[in-house]
Amino acid sequence: MSDCKHHQVIIIGAGAAGLMCALTAGYRGRDVLLLDNAKQLGRKILISGGGRCNFTNLQTQPSAYLCANPHFVKSALARYTQWDFIDMVERHGIAYHEKTLGQLFCDESAKDIVEMLATECDWAGVKIQLRTEILAISKDDSGFLLHTSEGDYRCDSLVIATGGLSMPKLGATPFGFKVAQQFGLPVLPTSAGLVPFTLQPQDKAKFECLAGISLPVTVTAACGQSFSEALLFTHRGLSGPAVLQISSFWRPGETVSFDLLPGIDFVDWHKTINAESPKLSIKNALSRLLPKRFVERLVEIGELPDKTLNQLGKGEIDALASYFASWQIAPGGTEGYRTAEVTLGGVDTDALSSKTMEAKACPGLYFIGEVVDVTGWLGGYNFQWAWSSGHAAGEAV
Numbered sequence: 001m002s003d004c005k006h007h008q009v010i011i012i013g014a015g016a017a018g019l020m021c022a023l024t025a026g027y028r029g030r031d032v033l034l035l036d037n038a039k040q041l042g043r044k045i046l047i048s049g050g051g052r053c054n055f056t057n058l059q060t061q062p063s064a065y066l067c068a069n070p071h072f073v074k075s076a077l078a079r080y081t082q083w084d085f086i087d088m089v090e091r092h093g094i095a096y097h098e099k100t101l102g103q104l105f106c107d108e109s110a111k112d113i114v115e116m117l118a119t120e121c122d123w124a125g126v127k128i129q130l131r132t133e134i135l136a137i138s139k140d141d142s143g144f145l146l147h148t149s150e151g152d153y154r155c156d157s158l159v160i161a162t163g164g165l166s167m168p169k170l171g172a173t174p175f176g177f178k179v180a181q182q183f184g185l186p187v188l189p190t191s192a193g194l195v196p197f198t199l200q201p202q203d204k205a206k207f208e209c210l211a212g213i214s215l216p217v218t219v220t221a222a223c224g225q226s227f228s229e230a231l232l233f234t235h236r237g238l239s240g241p242a243v244l245q246i247s248s249f250w251r252p253g254e255t256v257s258f259d260l261l262p263g264i265d266f267v268d269w270h271k272t273i274n275a276e277s278p279k280l281s282i283k284n285a286l287s288r289l290l291p292k293r294f295v296e297r298l299v300e301i302g303e304l305p306d307k308t309l310n311q312l313g314k315g316e317i318d319a320l321a322s323y324f325a326s327w328q329i330a331p332g333g334t335e336g337y338r339t340a341e342v343t344l345g346g347v348d349t350d351a352l353s354s355k356t357m358e359a360k361a362c363p364g365l366y367f368i369g370e371v372v373d374v375t376g377w378l379g380g381y382n383f384q385w386a387w388s389s390g391h392a393a394g395e396a397v
Contacts, residue, residue: 003151007033007127009397010146010155012134013176014041016386017369018161019117024394026124033153034121034128035146041128042114043170044163048383053110055089056082056387057380058102065385066248066375068188072349073374073385076357080391082384092116103379137179143364157397159357159366161390164343165190166370172337176371177346183362186348188373192340193248194382196239197256197331204237204332206301211235213291217242218259220326221249227377228262233294236335244378247334248344258327261289266321270309278310282320285309342382346373356396357389366393 009025011018014036022034040046045053057064060082065073086104089096094116095107106112121128133149137158144158162176177187199207210233219242220226232240246256261269273285282304286295298304303323305316312320337343347367351360357372359365368389376382 004145004154005033005151006154007031008155009033009157009159010035010144010153011159011161012036013161013163013369013371014038014128014130015044015161015163015369016042016117016383017390018159019114019121020387020390021159021161021366021368021394021397022126022128023117023120023124024391025397026121026126028395030397032124032126033155034126035132035134035148036128036130037133038130038171040130041118044167045114045383046110047170048110049105051110052105052108053113054099054103054105054380054383055096055113056085056104056384058082058098058104060102060381060384064377064381066193066344067349067373069349072352072354073388075354076388076392077384079395080388082380084391085384085387088116088120089113092119101379134175137182139183139362139365157364157366159368159393159397160371161368162371164346164370165337166192166195166340166343168337172343176367180347180351180359180367180371183359183365185351185359185361185367188345188348190343190345192334192337193344193375194244194341194378195247195334195336195339196234196237197243197247197250197329198237198333198335200330200332203329207233207297208235210294210297213294214240215260215291215294216262218262219243219246220257220259221246222251222254222256223249225249231258237331238329241378244341248342248375248377250331250334252333253330255328255330258329260324260327264289266324267317270312270317270320274309274312279308281306281308282312341378342375343370344373344375346371349373355392357393358396366397368393 008031011022011034022032026032062074094112136147138145143156146153160176214230214232217231218228227245229241231242357366357368369386
């Protein structure tokens with residue numbers, strides 16, 4: 001096929017992982033073509049972190065990742081760390097700040113990160129081609145053949161960096177999973193991760209009037225995993241960092257427990273405030289610790305007694321202590337891929353080399369980023385997986 005263009009490396013997907021892989025391979029002198037069906041680079045980068053891109057986390061470590069094989073992430077994360085990415089950000093003069101819990105954000109705009117990666121790709125001699133749809137992929141003795149909307153291409157190494165199913169409005173599709181299955185790699189069941197909860201009808205009726213109210217909590221899933229972050233009430237259910245974090249560990253039918261007064265011993269607190277103001281209503285006393293509208297609603301629906309502090313018996317005090325320490329909600333479900341930040345599950349890591357991301361049963365085929373069964377916590381961990389896995393494959397292709 002004389003009109004078939006040949007490149008040593010073709011990467012499908014110009015998001016975080018694909019861009020990192022491309023520039024890494026390009027700097028090794030590889031002839032790299034980066035393809036994407038979108039009109040612009042890095043669409044998910046651009047909208048992340050409220051448009052400021054939470055590009056990594058200072059506390060990145062393997063324990064912050066969900067994967068059927070918890071050891072899989074260690075090699076890539078060790079060989080391209082958060083400090084390596086921060087070094088690139090600083091070389092490009094991008095101003096950034098730490099928000100909370102090690103989360104790093106651009107001072108200005110997520111565009112700075114996309115422009116940095118595009119610049120690095122340019123310096124590394126990478127050819128980027130957008131608006132290109134992949135119609136079919138096949139493999140023979142001389143490598144991979146791609147039929148695309150822009151013609152046919154051949155390559156020795158093919159990298160799939162097409163992401164998961166989250167945020168379909170940004171072009172998310174199951175493309176990468178289909179390629180894996182075509183070449184015989186198992187794909188683990190997928191579900192929405194880092195996603196708000198919807199409430200069951202009776203709980204929605206109780207709490208939808210609290211939309212917009214936020215409070216710090218410690219949330220715990222049935223499996224025992226817990227996070228201390230903010231809970232946000234919405235018109236549809238529960239959101240905020242605490243809920244997004246725990247959603248990745250929640251399974252349908254399970255109950256989630258919230259400590260509504262983290263760090264406060266309710267019995268001691270009651271003893272102290274009752275000594276000062278015994279005639280104070282429970283409602284007004286608790287409004288010093290919790291949002292007033294939330295407390296009022298708990299009284300309205302009968303979950304808090306409408307009494308003064310000195311009217312509470314010991315049994316009632318103990319019951320309230322345990323109520324606030326483990327406020328139970330059984331979510332109706334999640335908002336799904338529409339609002340999910342990531343996809344849980346994906347290409348089975350047992351089928352990949354943890355050092356290079358290459359498919360063990362199909363030499364020359366690589367999977368990186370969100371398409372793989374690796375999901376980080378909220379807070380820059382998923383971007384760091386994109387950088388680390390992209391770099392690992394870029395060093396190998």
